[in-house]
Amino acid sequence: MRESKLWVYHLIAGAVILVLLGIHMFIMHLDAILYSLGVGSQNPIDSGVVFARSKELFFMITYIILLGTALYHGLYGFKNILMELTLAQKSEKFISGFLTLCGVLLFAYGTFAAVFVFMK
Amino acid sequence: MKVERLHRKNNLGLAGWIRGGRYGLERYAYTLHRITGLGILLYFLLHIFATSSRIWGPEFWEKTMDLFEKPVFKFGEYLVFVAFAYHALNGIRLFITELGFGMGKPQRPVIPYKNAVRRQRPLLIVAMIIAFVLIVFGGLDFYLLGN
Numbered sequence: 472m473r474e475s476k477l478w479v480y481h482l483i484a485g486a487v488i489l490v491l492l493g494i495h496m497f498i499m500h501l502d503a504i505l506y507s508l509g510v511g512s513q514n515p516i517d518s519g520v521v522f523a524r525s526k527e528l529f530f531m532i533t534y535i536i537l538l539g540t541a542l543y544h545g546l547y548g549f550k551n552i553l554m555e556l557t558l559a560q561k562s563e564k565f566i567s568g569f570l571t572l573c574g575v576l577l578f579a580y581g582t583f584a585a586v587f588v589f590m591k
Numbered sequence: 592m593k594v595e596r597l598h599r600k601n602n603l604g605l606a607g608w609i610r611g612g613r614y615g616l617e618r619y620a621y622t623l624h625r626i627t628g629l630g631i632l633l634y635f636l637l638h639i640f641a642t643s644s645r646i647w648g649p650e651f652w653e654k655t656m657d658l659f660e661k662p663v664f665k666f667g668e669y670l671v672f673v674a675f676a677y678h679a680l681n682g683i684r685l686f687i688t689e690l691g692f693g694m695g696k697p698q699r700p701v702i703p704y705k706n707a708v709r710r711q712r713p714l715l716i717v718a719m720i721i722a723f724v725l726i727v728f729g730g731l732d733f734y735l736l737g738n
């Protein structure tokens with residue numbers, strides 16, 4: 472695929488992450504501030520709360536979207552950095568293939584976990 | 592068919608990358624963007640494994656989370672939050688400028704003139720102010736209000 476196209480996907484993924492990770496950070500790390508305003512739960516990483524969230528369709532789906540977009544954005548960004556080392560073409564091919572494989576495997580594992588706990 | 596290389600060899604290595612040289616603030620913003628991006632990526636990869644441990648049930652999950660109770664980890668998590676705030680806000684600035692907005696129309700460099708980098712600089716400053724506010728609120732939540 473054309474490199475410019477992959478880069479546009481990198482930007483689009485960044486925009487999706489901005490929204491989803493923004494929500495994630497507010498729920499998980501600005502929780503005390505939110506809670507004092509009457510939103511969210513008092514302890515978002517309490518085991519009961521975590522498992523209750525895992526069983527909600529909204530969180531299951533957004534977790535998977537965030538997983539995929541963040542893996543793509545992060546690994547593609549990492550690949551770009553490595554490409555600046557101007558290695559031999561063979562090494563560049565190997566790096567791209569290896570990072571793609573890592574991304575696919577991690578996406579499969581994380582998706583499995585999200586769906587498994589949702590259904591259990 | 593052999594594809595011809597379009598890029599030149601990087602002769603300066605790491606030092607050439609870190610030093611801003613004659614470039615301005617934005618060059619360091621880029622350095623930080625790269626460092627925070629890689630930092631978040633590293634955290635994220637571990638985060639996938641840590642949070643997926645919930646497939647073994649609540650007891651296993653609680654034991655995994657207990658591993659991360661120490662103050663070092665809490666500080667580490669706060670660093671990730673700081674990196675996120677910076678990367679997100681600077682990332683928004685990059686969207687705007689890389690898509691060609693906020694830098695004005697091309698014009699002849701007749702003195703006195705303002706180049707594109709200096710024209711977009713207010714964006715950088717506003718982004719950094721918002722990132723700073725987020726970092727302060729995050730710190731309050733992590734260390735004063737949180738549990």
Ligand code: HEM
Pocket residue numbers: 481482485486488489492541542544545546547548549551552624625627628629631632635675678679680681682683685686689
């Ligand atoms: C908060 C939402 C995020 C936004 C708005 C965002 C935006 C961006 C933008 C605009 C770029 C530069 C693209 C370019 O100039 O070619 C970038 C690079 C990068 N991002 Fe993100 N990003 C976000 C989250 C993340 C996350 C969660 C990760 C890690 C998993 C990450 C890892 C990276 C990496 C490794 C780079 C490459 C840095 C470089 O080439 O110097 N970003 N991001």
